[in-house]
Amino acid sequence: MGPIPLQRSRIFLCLLFLFFSMAPAALAAPIAFNDYASRIRESIALIQTGDDRIPAEHAAILREKFPPALLISRKGQTLKVDCGPLGRWIDEAEKSAGGRARLLTHMNALLNQIGDETGSPLSEEKAKGLLEAIFSSREFRHLKKAEPPAWKAWLQEQLRRFMEWLGMHFGNFDGKTLAWTFLAVLIAIVVAGVVLIIQIIRSTGGTGWRWRQAAIGKQEETPENVPVDWNRLRSEAERKAVSGELRDAVRALFLSVLLEGHAKGWWVYRPESTNTEHLLQMGRSQRKEPFRNLAELYENAWYGLKTVGPDDFATCRKWAEQMGGA
Incomplete structure (x- = not known):
């Protein structure tokens, strides 16, 4: 056999390099979702051991726990979590005490997001604190505390x-x-x-047995009186998408759809209602399927189960437009 041509040898070396670079990720076994939560808790405890920048050995432990492509097994499915942004948080924590504080805040927020998925029950005090944090957001400031009858x-x-x-x-x-x-x-x-x-x-009446009462007053329940402008939230979602904040952009877009549906009479928006209840209010409307897809993508993105890309936001925008034009 004669010598291998230079062009073929280059192609062979490229393929060999790709194989060895992708083999560890392909062969890595997925971890259970509870193990993922345990890694987050262990990392929080490690970060809290000091006030200055984290030492190099601690940073190495954190990078080992959260590789750039982490596979997680959840409900029979294997999910890929993009830990690349977390790696940049670790780099900052290794350089300064402020970076350590920001990394700790990020890890605590991540643990709060997946708290319901791990099966660990929340205490009443912690649950009230999380609800107060949610309803203190700008889009819920118009709500009034329900007074007893x-x-x-x-x-x-x-x-x-x-x-x-x-x-x-x-x-x-x-x-x-x-x-x-x-x-x-x-x-x-x-x-x-x-x-x-x-x-x-x-x-009595068409609504059937309603054992719980909406937290907003009866005036806010009418589709004609929506305190928050859904068009403003839609514009905010577009601005966040342009600036690269795709996760927050998907959230703002989803909230704008909820308020748009309230304004146009698709459903009566109540903060305590679930997405399933909104689907039931739509009956057999053509908006049902786009809303189901939008809600599923939003939940996966917001709770860290999916990395949102520009194409995902564009798909969410398309579903929102389908609902508006149905």
């Missing part, structure tokens, strides 16, 4: 006075345990009966 406030006042009256007349009597128990059960039955009757009266 007048009938409920009146009933609570009457029960308070009644209990004071009972305390004044029977508080010093001994041997009245059975009587007090009977009286408490009787009051509970009466109150439950009154509440049930009121709920039945309030729930």
